[in-house]
Amino acid sequence: DDEHAMVRIDMSEYMERHAVSRLIGAPPGYVGYEEGGQLTEAVRRRPYSVILMDEIEKAHPEVFNILLQLLDDGRLTDNQGRTVNFNNTLVIMTSNIGGQYIMEQSQRIDEENHVRIHEEITQHVRTALKQHFRPEFLNRVDDLIVFHALGREELKQIVKLQLRHVEKLLAEKQLSLDITTEAEQYLADQGYDPAFGARPLKRLIQKQVINPLSLHILEGRYHAGDIVHVVKGENSLDFK
Template sequence: MIMTSNIGASEIARTTPLGFSMNADDTGVSYDDMKSRIMGELKKVFRPEFLNRIDDVIVFHKLQKDEIKQIVDLLLRRVRVQLAERELQLELTGEAEDFLVDNGWDPAMGARPLRRAIQRYIEDPLADFVLRSEVPAGSTVMVDRAPEGDERKLTMDVVQREAPAPVAVGGGEADEEADKPAELDAPVEGEDK
């Protein structure tokens, strides 16, 4: 059985500055120090009889910005699958990803608010955008950060994928022969010879 808890999260939030780093240089607290503080919090909350029944306690490091971006990508997979059913693709610029990370990560709650940020800034506007616009199949919806002061926060544009150029097969007179209907060597049923 695996159990998770936020016990000690307030201790982490109190001793670390806002941001994504968990290096001892940046926070002044090493991982080992943080783990011992959290174990102390566990002992305050749970009785020794309960703690003795637990095989191991793992204290996770604080999420880094790159890890939050990976979570954003994982959460967007469902949206991309839904768009693929309509033969559409979704792409985000680095600035759009940074915006989601900054607005979907909370020092006290970690990455939990990311799902709400993606719904608010991507899914809801994307649904309106696709319904409101004539988005042809095979297009890519490009999401970018809106200019400073724009209340939309993110912008969406349709990028058409270019159709592949026709491939020429053969050359010269052979092409003219290819345009003629094929002749049947054997008679078709019901046809007189």
């Protein structure tokens, strides 16, 4: 449950060959030698970690030589000659390969064909991965997970998670939040985009919930102990 045990590495920062050494540390005589590697130093300090490599397809081919050793032997040697054990880590790699196909096919899903469509998507993604990655790398990956498209229930859960942040902000002002189911559904509907999933949702909540609330608080509309009621209006949210 410790968020610091998550090591997130944006692989778009490792597109160039010279950047690869940052994973295990710069060579002697180079800037950053004493700091160690972004990957090896994080795991050396926290052996029980979840390693998230975001957009792995963007990494330079040399990165995969390092990953092959990590996935095969469960250890890496950093720039200072120290062996770092990865046996107690969980490595998760995300990829957008096949993303356009997934988005297009997800528009066809209904209650009757969702299993078949998902199988077709998974097969397409497997083929695309084989075309992009070397076989020796894919053979060392234990499992492939192709996520389903977000449904209405999932979107409502994401809305609730995002609103918890708003509740924490209000709690600092000794205020409480009461938002109707209709208002939550409005946020879920307006915050979803077929191309970007639920990513616009955070911006929507900032614009339609946090910003107006901040203005109302500055104007003195709410005081300590008040309950902020949020309801769905005609084309926006109303605060009472």
